[in-house]
Amino acid sequence: MVHNRETKILKGLFFIVSFYLVVEHFSAVKNMLVTCYDAIASLVYGIVIAFVVNLLVVKLEKYMTKGIFENQIIKRTISMVAAFLILAGAVTIVCFSVIPGIRDSVRQIAGKAPQAVETITIFLEKNFGVSEDIIESVKKIRIDEELVNSMFGLMKNQSFVDAVKASGNMVGNFFSAFAKLFIGLFFSFYILAKKESISAFMHKLIEVYLPKHIGKGLEDFGKIVYDTYASFISGQCVDSIILGILVMLVMGILRLPYPVLIGVIISVTNLIPVAGALFGGSIGVVLLIMESPVKALTFLILFLILQQIDNRLIYPHIVGNAIGIPSILIFAAIIIGGKIGGVLGMFLGIPFTAVLYTMLVMDMEKRRQGKSDSEQS
Numbered sequence: 001m002v003h004n005r006e007t008k009i010l011k012g013l014f015f016i017v018s019f020y021l022v023v024e025h026f027s028a029v030k031n032m033l034v035t036c037y038d039a040i041a042s043l044v045y046g047i048v049i050a051f052v053v054n055l056l057v058v059k060l061e062k063y064m065t066k067g068i069f070e071n072q073i074i075k076r077t078i079s080m081v082a083a084f085l086i087l088a089g090a091v092t093i094v095c096f097s098v099i100p101g102i103r104d105s106v107r108q109i110a111g112k113a114p115q116a117v118e119t120i121t122i123f124l125e126k127n128f129g130v131s132e133d134i135i136e137s138v139k140k141i142r143i144d145e146e147l148v149n150s151m152f153g154l155m156k157n158q159s160f161v162d163a164v165k166a167s168g169n170m171v172g173n174f175f176s177a178f179a180k181l182f183i184g185l186f187f188s189f190y191i192l193a194k195k196e197s198i199s200a201f202m203h204k205l206i207e208v209y210l211p212k213h214i215g216k217g218l219e220d221f222g223k224i225v226y227d228t229y230a231s232f233i234s235g236q237c238v239d240s241i242i243l244g245i246l247v248m249l250v251m252g253i254l255r256l257p258y259p260v261l262i263g264v265i266i267s268v269t270n271l272i273p274v275a276g277a278l279f280g281g282s283i284g285v286v287l288l289i290m291e292s293p294v295k296a297l298t299f300l301i302l303f304l305i306l307q308q309i310d311n312r313l314i315y316p317h318i319v320g321n322a323i324g325i326p327s328i329l330i331f332a333a334i335i336i337g338g339k340i341g342g343v344l345g346m347f348l349g350i351p352f353t354a355v356l357y358t359m360l361v362m363d364m365e366k367r368r369q370g371k372s373d374s375e376q377s
Contacts, residue, residue: 042180046187054192055234056083080192225355232351240270243277243310247284250306256299257291258284266303272346275334277307325357 022029037044060079069075191198206215244267251259262284269280281303288296330350337349 042183043187045180045184046191049184050188050191050195051229052233053080053083053087053188054195055230056086057192076193080189221355221359224358228355228358229351232354236271236273236347239310239315240267242314243267243270243306246306246310247303250302251299254298254302256288256295256302258287262287262299272334272343273330273350275331276346277310281307325354329353329357 057076057079060082061075064075064079069078203219206218210218244263247266248259248263251262262280265283266277266280269276269283272279281300284303285296285300288299330353333349333353334346337345337347337352339345341348
C-alpha cells in the first residue's frame with residue numbers, strides 16, 4: 001500500500017514538473033514540435049493519402065470476388081491502381097473543367113463589383129446617413145484583374161514554367177510541398193499494400209507492451225475512430241458533390257449567373273454539416289444581388305428547396321448515422337474546431353466530437369450496467 005502511494009506521488013510530481021517546463025519554455029517546445037513535424041511531414045501525408053484512398057480500395061474490393069481476384073496480391077494491386085486513377089481523374093476534371101469556370105465568374109464579379117459597391121453605398125448614404133468620406137473611400141476600392149489572372153494562372157493556356165515564374169517566391173514552397181507529397185504517395189502505396197501486416201504488427205506491440213485491459217481499450221478506440229472518420233468523410237464528400245452538382249445543373253437550367261462558382265462554394269461549405277450549406281447559400285445570394293435582386297431571390301428559393309431534398313432524401317441514405325451526436329455538439333465542434341484549425345478544424349472536429357461522444361455513451365452504459373448488476377446481487 002505504501003509503495004503504491006509513493007508511486008502515485010512520484011507520478012504526480014513528474015507530471016507537475018513536466019507541465020511547468022512545457023509552459024515555461026513553450027516557445028522552445030513549439031519550435032521542437034514544428035521541427036519534428038517537418039521531419040515526418042512526408043509520412044503524415046502518406047498516412048492521410050492512404051486513409052482516403054483506402055476508402056475507395058475497400059469499396060472496390062467488395063466487388064472483386066471471383067476469377068483472378070481470388071489472388072489477394074492481384075486483387076489489392078488492381079484495387080489500389082483503380083482507386084488512385086479515380087482520384088487522379090477527379091482532380092483532373094476539377095482542374096481543367098471547374099476551375100476555369102470559377103476564374104471566369106470571379107472576373108465577371110471583379111468587373112461588376114465597383115458599380116455594385118457604388119450603388120449600395122449611395123443607398124446607405126440616402127437612407128442611413130453614412131458619412132460621405134466613407135462613401136468616397138469605398139468607391140476607390142477596385143479589384144485588380146491582374147490579381148485574378150495570377151490566381152488562376154495555371155488554368156490559362158500557358159506553360160508550367162510560365163506559371164511557376166508567375167508564382168514568384170512561392171516556387172520554393174511549392175517544390176518542397178510537392179517533394180513531400182511525392183514521398184507521401186510512395187509511403188501510402190506501402191501502407192495500402194501491407195495494411196494487414198501493419199495491423200497485425202501493431203496488435204502484437206499492444207499485446208506485448210501494454211496491460212490487457214488497456215490494450216483492448218486502445219484497439220476499441222482505434223476501431224471507433226477509423227469507422228467514424230471513414231463513414232463521415234466518405235459520406236460527407238459524396239453528399240457535398242451531389243448537392244454542388246444539383247445546384248450547378250438547376251442554376252444552368254434557370255440561366256442564373258455564376259453556376260459553377262456558386263456550386264463549388266456550396267459543395268465545399270457543405271462538408272461542414274448543419275451550418276456549412278447555409279453559409280455557402282448565403283454567399284451565393286450575396287453574389288447574385290450584384291446581378292439582380294430577383295435572381296438572388298430565385299436562387300434563395302431554389303437553394304432552400306434543394307437543401308430540403310438533400311436533408312430529407314439524399315443525406316440520410318449516404319451519411320446515415322455516421323455522426324450520431326446531438327446538434328448542439330455539432331455546433332460546439334464547429335466553433336471550437338474553427339478556432340483551432342480553421343475550416344479543416346471544423347471539418348475534422350465533428351467526427352472527433354462524435355468519437356468522444358460515442359466513448360462517453362459506451363462508458364456510461366458500462367457503468368450503468370455495473371451498478372445494475374451490483375444492485376441485483
